[in-house]
Amino acid sequence: MSFSRLLVSVVAALATLLAALPAVAISYGGLGGRPAFPRPDNPRTNDIFVYTVEPGQTVADGMFVINTTDQTKTVWVYSADATPSSDGGFACEQLSASNQGASATKKDAGAWITLGQPQPALEAGATLPPEVTADSFFTPPTTTPTDDSDEDGDGLTATDEAQRGTNPKLVDTDGDGFTDQQEIVSGYDPLQPVALTLAPQTKILVPFRLAVPGTAGVGEHDGCLLIQEKKPPVAGGEGVLISTRTGLRVAVTVPGDIVRQxxxxxxxxxxxxxxxxxxxxxxxxxxxxxxxxxxxxxxxxxxxxxxxxxxxxxxxxxxxxxxxxxxxxxxxxxxxxxxxxxxxxxxxxxxxxxxxxxxxxxxxxxxxxxxxxTRSALIIMAAALLLLLLLVGLTMLARKRRQLISATWVRYRVETGDTIQELAKRWGVSWKLLARVNRLAAPYQLTAGVSLLSPPGSRPQPPRITA
Amino acid sequence: MKRLRNTKVAILIVSLLFSWSFPPQIIFASSQTQLSQTINAGTLGVDIVDASNVTVGSPSVAFSAVTFNFDTVQNSTGTLGASSQKIRLSNGRSAPAVAWNLTVAAASGATALWSDGGSNTFDFNGSSAQGRLTVDASVGTITPTNSYTSTGLSKGSSTSFAQGTTDSITLLSASTSADQPGRWDFTGVGLTQTIPAFQTPAAYTLSLALTAT
CATH class of the missing domain: 2.60.40.10 (Immunoglobulins)
Structure with missing residues (x-):
């Protein structure tokens, strides 16, 4: 079998193999989030959350927390109010200010968000079945008789847990290391921040509800849903310690007298x-x-x-x-x-x-x-200027000389045997100058009787004496 | 009739020779397949990576040391985004493009302080005499990775933290004309902290959070 036929056979086999493979999904590496239920009528909702909600109303939605790195990541997920950055940019409040603690509380859209129970992990490229909607993860509250049982032993009754949205079967609903009761007693949010651990190339759906209070003013209220990698605290050291996080903007418009100006x-x-x-x-x-x-x-x-x-x-x-x-x-x-x-x-x-x-x-x-x-341009410009000045000077000099010649040079009639070199030598000037002034071209032969301009003081040569 | 049969035989021989001489056409025609591949949209994120593009476990910025002084406010400087700790902004989102911001703020919020871990503290967002941290993103360098460009990116101005007024400082902002997807390294952001006079000598730390939104 010739080499070309062998090559063709190998290529054909590879093509057949590739055709037999299933579709391949590739994702950009990183840790971040995306809205889980973007609206087809607004492409912006692929990347941020956009709502128009009447005061007193609630909407349900969800965020995918995505880990497309090759490492397992543990993250905090929490909501926070938006805060303006320098130059008017969009920024988010910090984790410490997002727990509804006594010293720093959420007041705006960040406070309106209640995170739900994170769903089982999916492959990063997986899509949700069409029957799954944002409302699928929340059941409407029902009136139940008072239940004083405490299944998880966190000190909160089943009725308390139902009212606060905490999980009656989990001591620490959000997994942040503090029990639900500890957080409530301390004035913190028992539902945030949610601790998630994501295997490489996976994502977790975190459902949430956004309840706009009846007192919310007309206009836009901004908040954030943030994903922050949980890292062990650094002991000792000096200088600035850096942490990173990514946030998705939550833009809530309360309808009314809207002004866009x-x-x-x-x-x-x-x-x-x-x-x-x-x-x-x-x-x-x-x-x-x-x-x-x-x-x-x-x-x-x-x-x-x-x-x-x-x-x-x-x-x-x-x-x-x-x-x-x-x-x-x-x-x-x-x-x-x-x-x-x-x-x-x-x-x-x-x-x-x-x-x-x-x-x-x-x-x-x-x-x-x-x-x-630039400095180089200045050097070039200076050189060009110098060259220009030189040219102007030379031109002026040439013009001056021409004027001098026309004013002072006299006529000389060429005699038989005169050559331009000989005349130039006799008159003490360059033969080239003589040729230029008299517009003589090569080979510069002189014809007897022709009149030439000659320098002042030049005298006709005395008659030659021949033997 | 015989001429027709000869013609058919000739055509057959020519066809066989052709197929023998140019087999690729025949083989590929028999295996035409449409390959299917999906590239999922990614996310917006920020990370600190070293010169080998590996995430830095515990990124930090060292400041220049100053000597105790009874009377004078001194400046200590550092660089956020050194070559060994580059700020890497990755935007793997799909079209349509969305504007984004990269900001820096104290991780503990506006009430944060430089602390030696004990009782010694000073401000990062007070007056110059109390301690003030200035972030100068304008001297930073944006380096697009791969074949991306810096189009649509704008560096922040030199700004000082001021409690309640400037709690967050913009390092970079991108318009919708920035590459999407795109990835950039940002290095050389200037940090200057004023050290109050007669501040107790110790090793102080402050936690800052970089946020991509």
Whole structure:
């Protein structure tokens, strides 16, 4: 069998083998979460939780906690209020402030979330059966006769546990190391944080309910569902100890007199280290819900050509002023630039995060700035300037000489036997100058009787004496 | 009739020769299969990794040592995101793109303190004289991994913690024009802590939490 036929046979066998394999699922590695029941009408709900809920109403939902690393991970899952970060960014309160303790309590959407019993682990790529919905994990409360039994021995009666949502069969419902009763007595939440252990490439569904209190004000209330890796405390050491966590935004809009309005707060151009500028637009949300804004900063050079575009869609939180630092790096040649800001958003009060509609555009100030050239560009420019000056000087010198020649040189009639070299030598000038002034071309032969310009003081040669 | 039979034999011979000379066409035609593969959407996450891209077990930032001083407030500096402890932001979510933020805050909230584990403490979010931590993300360096770009990413400004006013500081923010999926390393974030005068000499620690939302 020839080599080519052998190769073809091997390729064919591999192709057949691959065709026989089942579909392969690949996930990006990491530890994080996703909404378990995204809404088809709002693609944004693939990544965050978006609700419109009347005061006094409750919605059920769920979050997948996903571990696509190759290690077993133990995590805390908890809800927290949102808090603005510097520059108006979205951030979440810390775990210590999320337990409804006496010193730091949740007050907003974070407090409205009650975590349910985590479900059995699934493979990371698994999907839920279509019959499973967010409501599947919660049974409506029923009126039962008072039950003073305490099956798990945590000091809470079955009636207490039913009212508080704790598990009557678990001493520590959320698995955080403190019994349900200890947490209740201490003013902490017996249902949070939930401790989960996830094997590699698995996910766990954590159902939750969001109950909006009857007193909730109109507008958007933001909270977070957070996943934080549980690590043993570090003993000793010095400096800053770092932990990491990931959060999913929970945006709850209480309907009513909704205002969606943005205003441009400013547009600054600041120096940047090392070189260049920082273009810093800031936009103020004057409404009572968050707004997705299309921020565009377009910078053009002196000739009107677009040098750089910055921006994209950002979420500007209710009552916040968001600012961004767009870097315009040092350009090689430097020069004058003009930068302009526009902000487009959807003013439709009936739309929430992720909705599409026609946009209102705000135009901000136009700022002009100058960038110094780089050192290399300065050297090149200086060299070019020097060269230019040299050329100008030489041109002026040549012009001066031409003027001098035309003013002072006299006519000389060429005689038989004159050559340009001989005349130049006799007159003490370069033969090339003589040729240039008289526009003589190679081979520079002189014809007797022709008139030539000659330097001042040159005299006709005395007649030659021949034997 | 005989000519027709000869023609058929000729065609057969040519066909056999062709199939012998170019077998790949025949073999692949008989095994055409559509391979099926699903790439599940991932999640947004932040991690601290070393130079070999391995998660660091107990990440920390060492600050420059200062000497006890009775009268003067001193500065101690450190770098969040050293080359051996890179901040790695991974966004494995699928389209449509969603804006995200990377923030830093004290893990114990606004009431946190630098502590030596005993009774000696000082502020991270007080006045300059009480102790104030400044985070300067603008001097940091964003390094996209793989073939991703820095488009749509914006570094935070130099900001100091201030209790009740600035409890969380933005390190990075991404618009919807940032790569999704995408992964970036962020290094070189400047940390400066003012040390109060006559602060008791000891080794102090403060826990910070990085949050990707």
């Amino acid at each position: 943005l205003a441009i707060a400013g547009f600054e151009v600041r120096p940047r280290t090392p070189g260049g500028k920082v273009l810093r637009p800031s936009v103020r949300n004057e409404g009572n819900v968050s707004v997705d804004a299309e921020v565009a900063v377009v910078t053009k050079n002196l000739f009107g050509r677009t040098a750089m575009r910055h921006g994209g869609q950002y979420t500007i939180l209710r009552g916040q002023t968001s600012a961004w630092n767009f870097e315009f790096p040092q350009t090689f040649w430097g020069g004058w630039y003009t930068t302009a800001l526009t902000v487009a958003y959807n003013p439709d009060t009936g739309s929430g995060p992720g909705a599409n509609a026609s946009l209102t555009t705000l135009t901000g100030p136009t700022v002009r700035f100058f960038l110094w050239p």
